[in-house]
Amino acid sequence: MVPTEITGRGRVYSLTVNYQRWLPELEVPYVIVLVEFDEHPGVRVVGRLRGCPPEAAAIGMAVEVGFEPGPGGYAIPSFYALNR
Amino acid sequence: MGTELLERRAVISGVGQSAIGRRIDRSGFQLTLDAILAAIADAGLTVDDIDGLAMFPGGGKSNLPGYSAANLYEIQDALRITTTWRQGLVEGMSLPFYGAVQAVATGLARHVVVYRTVKEGSAAKKAGGRPAYGSIHPEAEGPLAWLLPIGALSPVCQIAPYAARYLYEFGVTREQIAWIPVTQRKHAALNPDAVYRDPLTVEDYLGSRMISTPICLYDCDVPVDGSTALVISASETVPDLRAPVGLEAMAGVIDGRPSWEQWEDFTRVGYATAAGMWARTDLGPEDVDVAELYDGFTIEAIWWLEALGFCKAGEAGHFVDGGERITLGGQLPLNTWGGQLSGGRLHAAFGHTAEAVRQLRGEAGERQVADAEVAVVTSAGGFEAGAALLTRWR
Numbered sequence: 001m002v003p004t005e006i007t008g009r010g011r012v013y014s015l016t017v018n019y020q021r022w023l024p025e026l027e028v029p030y031v032i033v034l035v036e037f038d039e040h041p042g043v044r045v046v047g048r049l050r051g052c053p054p055e056a057a058a059i060g061m062a063v064e065v066g067f068e069p070g071p072g073g074y075a076i077p078s079f080y081a082l083n084r
Numbered sequence: 085m086g087t088e089l090l091e092r093r094a095v096i097s098g099v100g101q102s103a104i105g106r107r108i109d110r111s112g113f114q115l116t117l118d119a120i121l122a123a124i125a126d127a128g129l130t131v132d133d134i135d136g137l138a139m140f141p142g143g144g145k146s147n148l149p150g151y152s153a154a155n156l157y158e159i160q161d162a163l164r165i166t167t168t169w170r171q172g173l174v175e176g177m178s179l180p181f182y183g184a185v186q187a188v189a190t191g192l193a194r195h196v197v198v199y200r201t202v203k204e205g206s207a208a209k210k211a212g213g214r215p216a217y218g219s220i221h222p223e224a225e226g227p228l229a230w231l232l233p234i235g236a237l238s239p240v241c242q243i244a245p246y247a248a249r250y251l252y253e254f255g256v257t258r259e260q261i262a263w264i265p266v267t268q269r270k271h272a273a274l275n276p277d278a279v280y281r282d283p284l285t286v287e288d289y290l291g292s293r294m295i296s297t298p299i300c301l302y303d304c305d306v307p308v309d310g311s312t313a314l315v316i317s318a319s320e321t322v323p324d325l326r327a328p329v330g331l332e333a334m335a336g337v338i339d340g341r342p343s344w345e346q347w348e349d350f351t352r353v354g355y356a357t358a359a360g361m362w363a364r365t366d367l368g369p370e371d372v373d374v375a376e377l378y379d380g381f382t383i384e385a386i387w388w389l390e391a392l393g394f395c396k397a398g399e400a401g402h403f404v405d406g407g408e409r410i411t412l413g414g415q416l417p418l419n420t421w422g423g424q425l426s427g428g429r430l431h432a433a434f435g436h437t438a439e440a441v442r443q444l445r446g447e448a449g450e451r452q453v454a455d456a457e458v459a460v461v462t463s464a465g466g467f468e469a470g471a472a473l474l475t476r477w478r
Contacts, residue, residue, distance in 0.1 A: 014252075014350055016244035018296040022216035022237035030235055032296075034245055034345050046345045048234050059252045076233045 006045070010035035010079065012061045013044060017054045031057045033079055035065075045077055052081035089364055093189035095328035096181065096474065098127025098315030099438040104277055104428050106205040108309040112153025116201045117162055119311035127315040128326030129195060134315070135168050136196030138184050140432050142172015149215045150207030151431075154199065154311070169193040177336040178463040179470030180434050184316035185331060196316045200434040204307035214238070214307060230345065239380070240304060242344045243465075244296040247383040249350040251298055256386075256401030258298060262289040264382045264418070265302045265425045267407040272422025274412075274451035279306055279428040303382040305424035312434035314441075327477070329441045332367060332458070334472035335360030342467040351398070353384075354391035354462065357469040362393070365473055369393040372473075373456040374443050375416050376436035379423040384465030389418075392460060392471070412453060420451045433463030433470070444476045 015033045031049035045065070049057055063079040070076035100122025102108070102115040110118070124131055139156050156172050169192040171183045184196040208214050216237035217228060236242060250256065266286055272278035284302065292301040322328050339356035340348045347353075362368065369392055377388040386400040394416055395403040404410050410418035421427045421439040428435065440459035442448045456476070463470040 014245035014249040016241060016248060016296045016299075017294075018235060018241055018244075019293070020214075020238070020240065020295045022214075022235075026235070026237070032234055032236055032241060032245070044345050046230060046234055046236070059249065070233045074233070078234075 004040070006037055006040050006043070008037060008039055009082065010037045010045070010063050010065060012057070012059055012063060014059055015049065015057050017057065029054045033057070033063065035063055035079055047077040047079050049079050049081060056081070089333070090189045091185050091331040091334050093319050094185040094331055095317050095319050095322060095325070095477065096314060096331065096437070096441050097195070097317040097325045097328050098123040098129065099441045100124070100126050100313045101277065101438060102311040104279065104308055104310035104430070106279060106306070106308060107209060108205070112201045112203050112311070113158060113162070115309065115311040116154040116159055116199055116313070119201070119313035120159070120163070120197050120199060123197065123313035123315050126326065127195070127317065128324065129315065131163055131165060133195050134163065134165050134197050136170065136184065136187050136193030137167050138171040138196060138198045140172070140180060140200050141174045148204065148207070148217065149211060150203035150205070150307070152201070153203040154201040159199070167193070169196065177470055178432060178468045179334055179336060179472055180432050180437060180463065181314055181316050182334065182336060182470065185334065188316055188318040191318070194318045194321055197313055198316060199311060199313040200430065200432055201311035202307070202429065202431055203309050204429060205309040208307045227343070240296045240299055243381050243383060244299045246350040246353070247298050247381070250383060250386070253351050254398030254401070256398065258290065259286060260401035260405045261382055261386060262286045263404045263407040264379070264385050264410070265289060267404070267411050268379070268419045268423045269426045270411060271420050271451055272426035274449070275421045275427060278422040278426055279308055280422070280426045299381060302425070305380050305429040306426070308428035308430070310428060310430055312430050312438050314434070314437060327445045329444045330475040330477050332473040332475045333361050333364035334470070335364065336470040338467050340467060344466065347467055352391070353387040353465055354469045354471070357471050358391040358393065361471040361473060367458060367473060371458050372416065372460050374420060374440065374453045374459045375418050376420070376440045376459060376461045377418060378433055378436060378462045378464055379419055379425050380429070380465065382425070385418065385423070387465055388462045412451060417453050420448065420453060433461055436461050436463070440474050444474055
């Protein structure tokens with residue numbers, strides 16, 4: 001098993017806009033996207049979507065990968081909407 | 085079918101349930117014993133006849149508060165029985181009776197009690213709402229490591245992208261799928277043990293608050309307190325039994341990647357399990373009189389309608405539209421007890437199996453499907469998926 005680096009643009013396979021405040025300090029709504037990459041078939045990466053209002057998020061839209069600070073000092077994959 | 089299948093050497097002999105409600109002021113232990121004693125009496129047996137015990141999930145393992153509310157050894161101790169076979173699973177075949185059937189078919193036990201007890205109604209009250217994954221798992225590990233950091237804090241967030249992709253690919257509308265919760269509520273009105281019995285309309289559904297798009301409040305099952313017990317018996321004990329129900333076929337196949345986000349096609353779930361089940365019987369979808377299909381969320385019942393071949397891929401919206409095909413007197417009465425959406429989240433198809441047994445015995449009261457001879461039961465949705473065909477005993 002060897003890790004594979006994934007680069008380049010992705011495409012949203014599916015998504016959900018979460019409105020439920022599951023934890024007291026959770027800010028809602030937020031968008032969870034499952035992203036596929038043309039050059040790396042058979043793998044999806046999950047993350048939040050940034051750079052567009054939640055209601056503009058759509059299946060098939062192009063996104064670019066990024067990271068943001070998460071709990072415990074870890075970086076969390078996150079995606080930015082392109083051409084919006 | 086030339087050789088005798090394993091499942092034909094077993095029958096479902098008893099079903100029993102505790103009180104079921106949003107909050108029941110009895111412990112998980114008490115609820116479990118209520119259900120077990122009722123199931124044993126229902127089978128026409130006595131406690132001393134029981135020599136096997138199984139629960140789901142095992143090990144006290146719990147991913148959400150109230151998810152698993154009784155311990156197998158405490159239950160055996162309370163019953164003062166001797167067991168020759170026991171099982172408690174977390175990962176494994178999702179049908180409640182899968183292991184018990186193997187045990188009685190192979191002679192490891194004769195009469196196995198299988199139970200599932202939830203206190204999720206009380207847990208939700210304590211948490212001030214439906215609990216999140218993160219509320220009892222402060223550190224992300226295993227599959228949760230991919231969920232918690234991005235805010236996928238509930239099963240709703242996992243299932244929602246499946247529903248979104250399904251609606252997108254097939255052009256099925258929320259107005260169409262609303263007929264599943266609406267019709268099941270109509271059935272619940274005929275079930276005195278159902279949790280929600282007041283009428284629900286398509287307008288109520290469309291006007292309800294969104295939890296995680298496209299899943300709204302009425303697409304989610306209702307957390308409850310309650311216990312269901314089944315008795316699975318070896319078929320040679322049939323002369324001792326009050327009203328056994330036959331097991332025609334059962335299957336549980338994982339053919340893709342067992343991962344919520346890597347599963348290959350979000351619009352096709354349960355197909356391999358359904359095919360596995362049909363391969364073990366000469367019966368087909370047209371022979372089914374009543375369908376008790378897992379409905380933790382509305383979309384799961386839709387998957388099963390298509391996977392089992394009651395309609396083609398993408399046609400379930402049309403199939404359920406208006407509710408006529410899926411109600412009593414229709415082509416395929418669906419979740420006649422109200423399902424988990426209105427009857428209560430008894431989970432892992434325990435509620436569905438109990439109802440199928442009652443229908444096949446003609447003991448379903450006002451909601452009885454006339455002359456029901458074949459029932460299909462499914463459990464869960466997603467990569468872990470079980471399906472069974474139950475038949476009236478002749």
